[in-house]
Each structure stands twice: as C-alpha cells, then as structure tokens.
Amino acid sequence: QMVVGQLKDVQDELTGEMxxxxxxxxxxxxxxxxxxxxQQTLxxxxxxxxxxxxxxxELESALxxxxxxxxxxxxxxxxxADALAARDRAEAAATKSAAAAAEADKAAKTA
Structure with a gap:
C-alpha cells in the first residue's frame, strides 16, 4: 500500500508537470x-x-x-495697387485742370 501511495504521488507529480x-x-x-x-505591424x-x-x-517641390x-x-x-493710386492721381489732376480751364474761360469772358 505504501508503494501504491508512492506511485500515486509520482503520478500526481507527473500530471502536474504535464x-x-x-x-x-x-x-x-x-x-x-x-x-x-x-512583426507584421512593424x-x-x-x-x-x-x-x-x-x-x-514631391511635397517640397509643391511647397x-x-x-x-x-x-x-x-x-x-x-x-x-500702384496702378490704382496712379489712376486716382491722374483723375485728381484732370479735375484740377478742368476747374482751372473753367476759371480761365470765365476770366476771359469777363475781361
């Protein structure tokens, strides 16, 4: 019976190891x-x-x-913007010129 107990212990140990x-x-x-x-993810x-x-x-070239x-x-x-400013100056000069011409015409008529 002692041998049977030892065999049982050995069997349990082997089962545990397995x-x-x-x-x-x-x-x-x-x-x-x-x-x-x-590895696949990497x-x-x-x-x-x-x-x-x-x-x-490609991106550097596009940039x-x-x-x-x-x-x-x-x-x-x-x-x-420079062209618009030049146009505005020309319009102002034309307006002054027209006003001066009107003044000169008026002065010539009154003289």
Whole structure:
C-alpha cells in the first residue's frame, strides 16, 4: 500500500508537470503569435514610413511652387495697387485742370 501511495504521488507529480508543460507550451504559442503579429505591424509601419519619405521631395517641390506663386500674386497685387493710386492721381489732376480751364474761360469772358 505504501508503494501504491508512492506511485500515486509520482503520478500526481507527473500530471502536474504535464499540466505545467502544456500551459507553458500554450503560453509560448501565444507569445509566438503575438511576436508574429507585432512583426507584421512593424513591417506595415516601415512600409508606410518609406512611402511617406518617398513623397517628401514631391511635397517640397509643391511647397516651393506654392511659395513662388504666392510671391508672384503679392507682386501683382502691389502693381495693381500702384496702378490704382496712379489712376486716382491722374483723375485728381484732370479735375484740377478742368476747374482751372473753367476759371480761365470765365476770366476771359469777363475781361
């Protein structure tokens, strides 16, 4: 009966060891799946980063073109404002000239 008890103890110990091993294997499988998933995520992020880096020259070129267009638009706006100011000055001079001509005509008629 003592041998039977010892055999039972050995069997329980082996059963416990087997459970631990299955649990460890299961945990290991989960870790491997998680690692594979993380590797796939990393690869996707690396691909996305490479695609973004590839677009940098294109975006820099577009930015330079936009800055150039903005500078040209500002220059045109300044030229337009200068032209309007010159027109206003010409209209004022024409008005003064017309007033002076009317005064001269009036003075000639009264003389």
């Amino acid at each position: 459970r631990k091993r299955r649990k460890a294997e299961s945990s290991n499988e989960f870790a491997q799946l998680k690692l594979k998933d993380n 690869k996707a992020q690396e691909d996305e980063l490479a695609a973004l880096k590839a677009r940098v020259p 330079a073109a936009a800055e150039s267009a903005l500078a040209a638009a500002k220059d045109q706006a300044k030229q337009g």
